[in-house]
Amino acid sequence: MAKWTDQELQKRVETLSLQHFGLPFRHLARFNPRLRTTGGRYCLGSHAIEMNPRYLEEHGEEIFQKMILHELCHYHLHLQGKGYQHRDADFRYWLQRVGGLRHAPALQSLQSRKPKYVLICVECRQVYYRQRRVDLRKYRCGVCRGPLKLRQSNSD
Ligand SMILES: [Zn+2]
Numbered sequence: 213m214a215k216w217t218d219q220e221l222q223k224r225v226e227t228l229s230l231q232h233f234g235l236p237f238r239h240l241a242r243f244n245p246r247l248r249t250t251g252g253r254y255c256l257g258s259h260a261i262e263m264n265p266r267y268l269e270e271h272g273e274e275i276f277q278k279m280i281l282h283e284l285c286h287y288h289l290h291l292q293g294k295g296y297q298h299r300d301a302d303f304r305y306w307l308q309r310v311g312g313l314r315h316a317p318a319l320q321s322l323q324s325r326k327p328k329y330v331l332i333c334v335e336c337r338q339v340y341y342r343q344r345r346v347d348l349r350k351y352r353c354g355v356c357r358g359p360l361k362l363r364q365s366n367s368d
Pocket residue numbers: 282283286298
């Protein structure tokens with residue numbers, strides 16, 4: 213389980229900014245535990261970046277840094293007076309260029325029902341959560357097309 217302090221987050225954001233944009237991040241970065249399904253946000257007024265700590269805990273540092281890169285695209289484009297919104301060409305160009313995530317992945321901890329079935333790909337170890345039974349002879353991994361096996365069954 214990855215966990216950073218606000219100071220660590222600040223440093224990571226500053227480092228990622230220099231590495232990927234060649235520009236400093238000069239404002240505040242902090243965790244905001246009140247964000248629920250939002251992975252992070254850029255605040256237009258204060259230029260602060262707020263991140264949801266649950267995504268770091270659930271998805272790890274690699275995914276989380278790609279979520280930070282997404283917010284940094286908003287940040288730098290907004291400060292430069294360029295198209296900083298999701299639909300803008302500048303935003304899409306920079307998001308792709310720096311390898312930022314377009315959408316934050318789902319949070320398992322926020323799903324109301326516990327998944328009944330947990331499947332895992334034998335080849336690439338991708339995990340799938342399903343409420344309904346899946347025919348393992350027909351169903352294959354969406355990432356690598358490998359065969360799946362049942363890892364856990366919480367049927368009641
Ligand atoms: Zn965004």
